[in-house]
Amino acid sequence: MAVPDRIAPPPAPGLESRHCAWRVLQAVAAGAYADGALERELARTPLAPLDRGLATELAYGSIRQRSLLDAWITAHARVAAERQPPQLRWLLHVGLYQILFSERVPVSAAVSTSVELARRIGLVRLAPVVNAILRAVLRRRQDLPARREAWDGLMLPNEPAAALALCHSLPAWLAADLLTWLPAGQAEAFARATNQPPALDLRINPLRTDIDAQLRAFAAAGVVALPLNDQPQALTLPDRSGDPRALPGFKEGHWCVQDRHAQAVVPLLAPQPGEKILDACAAPGGKTTQIAESLQDRGELWAVDRSEARLRRLQANADRLGHGVIQTLAADATLLAAERPAWIGYFDRILLDAPCSGLGTLARHADARWRVTPATIEELLVLQSRLLEALLPLLAPAGWLVYATCTVEPRENRGRIEALLQSHPGWQLVQEQQWWPGLHSGDGFYAAVLQAPATSAKEGLKAAVGH
Numbered sequence: 001m002a003v004p005d006r007i008a009p010p011p012a013p014g015l016e017s018r019h020c021a022w023r024v025l026q027a028v029a030a031g032a033y034a035d036g037a038l039e040r041e042l043a044r045t046p047l048a049p050l051d052r053g054l055a056t057e058l059a060y061g062s063i064r065q066r067s068l069l070d071a072w073i074t075a076h077a078r079v080a081a082e083r084q085p086p087q088l089r090w091l092l093h094v095g096l097y098q099i100l101f102s103e104r105v106p107v108s109a110a111v112s113t114s115v116e117l118a119r120r121i122g123l124v125r126l127a128p129v130v131n132a133i134l135r136a137v138l139r140r141r142q143d144l145p146a147r148r149e150a151w152d153g154l155m156l157p158n159e160p161a162a163a164l165a166l167c168h169s170l171p172a173w174l175a176a177d178l179l180t181w182l183p184a185g186q187a188e189a190f191a192r193a194t195n196q197p198p199a200l201d202l203r204i205n206p207l208r209t210d211i212d213a214q215l216r217a218f219a220a221a222g223v224v225a226l227p228l229n230d231q232p233q234a235l236t237l238p239d240r241s242g243d244p245r246a247l248p249g250f251k252e253g254h255w256c257v258q259d260r261h262a263q264a265v266v267p268l269l270a271p272q273p274g275e276k277i278l279d280a281c282a283a284p285g286g287k288t289t290q291i292a293e294s295l296q297d298r299g300e301l302w303a304v305d306r307s308e309a310r311l312r313r314l315q316a317n318a319d320r321l322g323h324g325v326i327q328t329l330a331a332d333a334t335l336l337a338a339e340r341p342a343w344i345g346y347f348d349r350i351l352l353d354a355p356c357s358g359l360g361t362l363a364r365h366a367d368a369r370w371r372v373t374p375a376t377i378e379e380l381l382v383l384q385s386r387l388l389e390a391l392l393p394l395l396a397p398a399g400w401l402v403y404a405t406c407t408v409e410p411r412e413n414r415g416r417i418e419a420l421l422q423s424h425p426g427w428q429l430v431q432e433q434q435w436w437p438g439l440h441s442g443d444g445f446y447a448a449v450l451q452a453p454a455t456s457a458k459e460g461l462k463a464a465v466g467h
């Protein structure tokens with residue numbers, strides 16, 4: 001058997017986690033979604049649970065903090081961060097994130113693993129640059145008091161929106177908008193919340209178990225779970241780590257993962273057993289399955305979505321939870337009145353959980369803040385109004401429609417509802433609610449409950465769509 005002349009030394013502890021995080025940053029910069037890229041990298045890198053946790057924290061944290069980390073690079077390098085070779089820029093992000101944010105990584109390890117990673121990925125000649133920049137940042141931070149913010153040591157702009165954007169790593173347009181939506185202190189609380197790992201909330205499936213039984217099952221497995229008093233079926237797992245699908249009761253359909261405020265939307269729709277319900281933008285089905293539970297699995301529940309792939313996920317969720325009442329339909333919800341005339345005036349209740357900018361879930365989607373732009377919001381406003389207009393005819397007289405989003409952008413929320421009410425006299429706004437990250441714990445959501453006029457415009461509407 002051939003014996004190698006030199007046996008390669010084992011990699012430094014934790015190097016694989018950093019390498020994995022760096023590859024995720026590269027993939028996201030090339031257009032991949034952060035969660036998909038991380039899942040792919042973790043699948044091809046065998047890591048112990050603690051190292052998987054570190055790779056996840058470094059990848060998501062560095063992506064969230066992209067613009068603040070860039071500011072540190074620009075302040076200490078000869079060339080601005082955006083003009084650095086991308087491989088170097090992302091490597092510095094992983095190293096700087098550890099220095100500025102990570103409580104579990106000693107700064108010496110942050111520097112040494114970054115230098116070693118530079119060599120491993122073929123940036124041998126740039127390893128001294130990595131070392132020099134990271135050590136310069138460390139020196140800048142050494143003289144600061146112990147309780148310091150990640151931006152302390154940088155020159156901050158005087159202009160409030162630019163300072164908010166820099167300190168909390170937000171796009172400039174979002175920081176400026178936030179300061180028009182909220183007082184400065186609340187805008188900052190929102191910004192801080194977007195940079196915290198999100199809570200892991202569950203919704204108990206009352207058709208299979210109850211909260212007390214599930215709490216006992218978690219306690220027996222050593223999993224800390226707490227009820228959330230304002231949501232009757234909700235638990236939160238404060239010590240979140242690992243894949244929730246491995247936890248007791250998942251395979252048996254005793255619960256699903258759903259944010260606490262996402263769980264607050266279906267109670268506003270108030271579905272009653274036996275009713276006819278349309279969930280018009282339904283996939284992956286967090287709210288459809290909750291509606292099925294409110295219906296006690298009795299009635300007629302249509303889950304429509306234009307994405308077949310996402311509807312397959314919805315069906316898998318419904319099967320696991322044991323909800324037989326759900327029927328799926330891949331269709332464009334703006335065309336339902338024309339394509340399914342029998343549905344005009346048919347539904348007791350309709351949920352429109354609209355496609356939106358997702359600004360309430362930035363903590364959950366590390367890369368989302370860098371994807372959404374003012375232009376995408378303009379397009380969404382048009383789609384949201386088209387969806388609303390298209391669904392009104394499907395509601396029975398005096399029926400309820402709940403319009404929901406996971407954003408805090410007022411034009412996507414109250415703005416859509418005000419525009420609708422202006423052009424549809426006779427429709428009532430029964431109630432509305434906005435949850436803000438930072439002001440409330442959990443994701444940001446909006447929901448408005450609308451009621452159709454008591455007398456039907458069914459015949460007129462049928463005529464309008466040509467039937």
Ligand SMILES: C[S@@+](CC[C@H](N)C(=O)[O-])C[C@H]1O[C@@H](n2cnc3c(N)ncnc32)[C@H](O)[C@@H]1O
Pocket residue numbers: 280281282283284285286287288304305306307310331332333334353354355356
């Ligand atoms: C916010 S998500 C829905 C989340 C879902 N209600 C839940 O709770 O799991 C919005 C959904 O709208 C779908 N969608 C976007 N435009 C649509 C359209 N014109 N017709 C039907 N579905 C659409 C998207 O595919 C996406 O699945």
